[in-house]
Amino acid sequence: MPDIPVWNKCNNKCLMCANTAGFSLNTPGDYGLLKQAYRLEKYLRGAGAYRKNARTAGAWNLTGGEPTLNPDFLKAINYFRRRLEGEELTLLSNGRRFSDPDFAAAFAAAARPPFTLAVSIHGPTAAAHDAVAGVKGAFKETLLGLKNLLALQAAPLIEIRVILHRLNYRRLGATLGFIKRLMRGRRYRVVVMHYEAEGSGVKNRKKLEVRLSATAKRVNACKSSLAGFGEARLYHFPRCLLLPALRRLAIVSLPPEDRAYPPACSGCRDREVCVGLMKPYLRRYGAAELKPLPLKD
């Protein structure tokens, strides 16, 4: 289902943010409750209104910027939840605003299931996380926000995302260990993903650039750790770069228009269930890393 931009500004400055600099310059009034309702009603009438993932199955993604900074955020969550009753909603947030316990409680009350809150953790320490988030103190607030939500009786399902790039992929094992300790005893999902080279990700390419074969190798090295999560998913990884035991975690995590299947994929047995390559990735690096899976082992 479509990505719904709930707000266009952010209080983090993540190096790999997929948004362009121009997005934050849009008029804030475009994201108020009335405009949100106008766009959703238009979409529900079949008249378009959203640009990204508009024809993709799955959850409705409430994105930003940082959605929680929208002055109408709680009203918007109430509206989307009511208007899309029973539909899976996923809110992408840095989690920092939930460091206010009253705000966290109001959000949890509005975010009735099926609802997932996806929060990214960039490393196992404040220094590692804040270096990627671009704001000192971001890690502390994100953790406090998670703690406040986890203390509530009725909180949405929490998904912790680890977005891998050159600055943090070598620490994946330590980051997964940190997440396990942080979330011990809770029901949650962990998602490990290769970053998308869009927006700031392109601007910061020199700092972030790393090949899929390198991040997949690190994911493979964390096989045992990943098996210890109640639910784990891998986004944007071609299945042929993953160990057989991890391929069941790999999700077709991009809409058709963002995926590429080079000629090598046509003879691969997993072609129909694989995300293939991200189009910008294929343009930059080609397909030499892929190892098509034989029809029979």
Ligand code: SF4
């Ligand atoms: S060869 Fe292509 S279809 Fe097969 S696993 Fe690799 S990326 Fe996926």
